Amino acid sequence: MPWLCAIIETTEESVEILSDALMEVGALAVDVQDAAAGTADERPIFAEPGEAPATGWRSNRVGALFAIDADLYELVPEALAAAGLAATEAFRIERVEDADWVRLTQSQFNPIPITPRLWIVPSWHNPPDPEAINIALDPGVAFGTGAHPTTRLCLRWLTETVTPDADVLDYGCGSGILAIAAMKLGAARACGIDIDPQAVQAAQQNAQQNSVEITWATAEQDVAGPAQIVVANILANPLTVLAPLLARLTLSGGQIALSGILVEQADAVLEAYAADFTMKRAATDEGWVLLTGRRR
Numbered sequence: 338m339p340w341l342c343a344i345i346e347t348t349e350e351s352v353e354i355l356s357d358a359l360m361e362v363g364a365l366a367v368d369v370q371d372a373a374a375g376t377a378d379e380r381p382i383f384a385e386p387g388e389a390p391a392t393g394w395r396s397n398r399v400g401a402l403f404a405i406d407a408d409l410y411e412l413v414p415e416a417l418a419a420a421g422l423a424a425t426e427a428f429r430i431e432r433v434e435d436a437d438w439v440r441l442t443q444s445q446f447n448p449i450p451i452t453p454r455l456w457i458v459p460s461w462h463n464p465p466d467p468e469a470i471n472i473a474l475d476p477g478v479a480f481g482t483g484a485h486p487t488t489r490l491c492l493r494w495l496t497e498t499v500t501p502d503a504d505v506l507d508y509g510c511g512s513g514i515l516a517i518a519a520m521k522l523g524a525a526r527a528c529g530i531d532i533d534p535q536a537v538q539a540a541q542q543n544a545q546q547n548s549v550e551i552t553w554a555t556a557e558q559d560v561a562g563p564a565q566i567v568v569a570n571i572l573a574n575p576l577t578v579l580a581p582l583l584a585r586l587t588l589s590g591g592q593i594a595l596s597g598i599l600v601e602q603a604d605a606v607l608e609a610y611a612a613d614f615t616m617k618r619a620a621t622d623e624g625w626v627l628l629t630g631r632r633r
Contacts, residue, residue, distance in 0.1 A: 513540025
């Protein structure tokens with residue numbers, strides 16, 4: 338069954354109240370995009386921790402999805418008026434054809450070769466190489482599907498670093514992909530920590546799907562002792578702040594890998610870890626860098 342989508346451009350100040358008003362008059366879903374997307378006026382609203390992001394877009398494109406038989410020439414002006422906007426404000430209507438959205442979403446995620454030895458395979462695919470180490474992982478609420486360059490950098494490093502007696506700590510574990518990979522690569526033990534309880538829950542589920550035993554915890558829980566191998570794929574600013582903590586969580590002589598760092602941010606992160614580690618730039622991928630070091 339097709340749908341109707343009402344599209345309205347409005348200001349940053351009005352977008353929230355208009356979205357609520359559209360839901361009140363029967364919209365099935367509402368999304369908001371930057372009306373200037375793809376132009377020189379496009380405005381990012383995200384930032385790294387410690388930086389102040391923009392709070393919203395100056396001009397917003399609000400799209401409201403309605404049933405095909407909805408009278409949008411009555412409902413949209415009603416929502417506009419309820420939001421304190423002119424009921425005659427311009428809007429347009431588009432027809433949205435029905436689709437198998439699950440199938441379309443799945444088609445965007447294919448098996449990812451990390452190395453000839455290691456693959457990330459969504460659950461709806463058969464492993465391209467059954468003899469390889471295959472991590473079963475589906476896109477979800479937590480970062481880390483293997484598609485992002487920073488995740489690939491860390492995974493490649495783990496394939497070269499993990500030994501059968503290794504004790505691995507994945508700090509900022511997200512989906513748990515790095516800790517899971519460490520165990521499937523032969524580590525003796527692994528622990529994953531994240532500030533987001535939802536990420537920890539997703540990581541637990543992903544570990545179960547891969548039949549590996551891993552200790553998971555939120556950042557405020559004191560469950561991780563110093564590890565031989567520490568990996569943290571976060572962002573440059575929090576990695577800089579976390580340097581003393583990650584040093585304490587790395588055994589003397591142990592190794593650390595840091596990613597989520599743009600090439601131009603590498604020097605600042607290297608400086609933050611220089612007191613406790615012998616650090617180096619180990620690899621780059623699409624403008625992102627992997628820093629590695631050994632604990633003094």
